[in-house]
Amino acid sequence: MKKCFKFVIMTALALAFSLQSVNAQSILEKNTVFAANTEGIRSYRIPGMVVTTKGTVLAYCEARKNNSSDWGEIEVHLRRSTDGGKTWELQKKIAHTGVRFEGNPTKKKDGETEQTVNNPVAIVNRQTGNIHMLYCINYSRCFSMRSNDDGITWSKPVDITATFEPFRMKYDWNVIATGPGHGIQLKSGRLVVPIWLAYGKPGEHKPSASATIYSDDHGKTWKAGEMPLPNEGEMGNPNETMITELSDGSVMLVNRNVSKANRKLITISPDGATNWTKPYFHQQLWEPICMASIVSHPSNLGTLIYSAPHTLGLDAAKKEIPAGRGKRENLSIKLSRDDGKTWPLSKTLEAGPSAYSDLAVLSDGTILCLYEGKDVISLARFNLDWLNEK
Template structure:
């Protein structure tokens, strides 16, 4: 049996909309559910805060809303949390001016100061309080990159200690292509070998041929130590998902991203999570091929090569999601959904592991 709670509902607690969920479990067993609290509308720009709710009982109940990162009246978004081996929670996120729309950024009409910049802060008390934010843009964003976003969803710390944050960016258009439609989505990741003190760029996947353009990416470490990366693909290649592997902790890709036609999905973000007991790689995302609906968990027993449907939540509208291991018996799914639209709530679903195997 599964059970569902609703930590975030549009139009409540001072925000017009909540979007872009991310969830992690701390060493003490506290669940931290993050998302963007969009103050004035559901738009991707404007006054946006990274907000947080905490659960001490596996997602059955949630505490009061907290602001985990803000930018005054501007944008703080794309939360990418990760729980370190020390117990510290890192929160990598983006800041931008409220007026900086994606179209204007892609066209190069926004200054670097107002554009997408990268920040990090941390908590040593399970998300109750947070350190002062620190900007790391110069370490992880190359000159000339325009749009920039972390994950969405959780980041991860590899077994060797390295922190890996999937991300995406756009390149300036070339030749006669100058409009927002010439948005060359590209993929990269942020890496840290000192638990978030300093950062550098890992792999780059920059493809402007219109076949696979890497967008929102999620990652998991496989039992053999490879990193599996799965991305939203907006280009007309087979299907709307693509994936890749890294054998060196995210520094490079074994091969560039290639279509993953085994995952039926619309153009939308998805999440991956590697279970160790049992050995199973999970993917969450809408299962309808053409619409953001039918939230489904898929499973792979071969490192992402092939997939099967493991659990269908329901047939309602649904969009972005994130997966977390709650305990030995339970996986948690934090996802956007609603009765008539995908952005009415961000709900949390407890899924028994035995339902996935």
């Protein structure tokens, strides 16, 4: 009787899996989230995105009012979606609506009247349901705020610039920046945010180095981690960094840099703050001198999704020449099933001009990519079936 029952159960599971495979459908949908020259904003850049514990998608970016420069009158704008990124609520300014901190060191005329609110990074606290948002002002001060209602309202910002002071022991920085993109919460509950800093002249973004800051008390206080990506040896000016937790609980950084290797830098830590491995250049992750994004996927342990421009030259046989940097176009999605050791699959998401991007995953496994295109920041919704489809 038990054998018969077991046979029935196994048959039912096999049938269910078979039906699921038959019903599997490739999905790729796109819509515009932020468009240039709307809402009094000249351009939108530096996208970031998270999915809250309630399934709300929060898409945010820098709203550059007068031009596309990294310095200038810049705000942080956010839009919410409660249907998985299919439709969006009206955008609103969310960061630093109070006392202004003006001063643009790169602009001789009228620079003193500009406030650059830059590099927003959100982290979802899955233990409390809160969303934390870190951002910087004029690349010299860092603030943290919190939302208890899925991104509808935000708390008064708290200045956490002192968190960066320990980094001065190695680099006397003039510029600090979080992210960009999103931070993560580890299984331990720790919140971790990648940061970069520059220690050249005021207003200059190099020379630079990268590290992380972290919180073990749900964002009340923040601490500086070790410096895993110093500006040393072949590591040319490490800066914008993305982060993900691997299947064994360790933390991996994927770092933008300017080096002869023209590859992303990788380093791994057991806790996101200390004991980082020696950084190495990943031969399958080419460096177009552009931010990339990475996120884990719940389908299987070790599954990672990666997004970045991919434009290597081709030889006479139309095969890629694994050298050079390429351009900011042909945004592509890569897939790894071994915690980022190898990336055997790559597929074009946006063939035209495309640059910064950020990734997130819905509870049903749908992958979201918020990315810069020509004069817009768009959202792409796709699934693993689309990614695996030839």
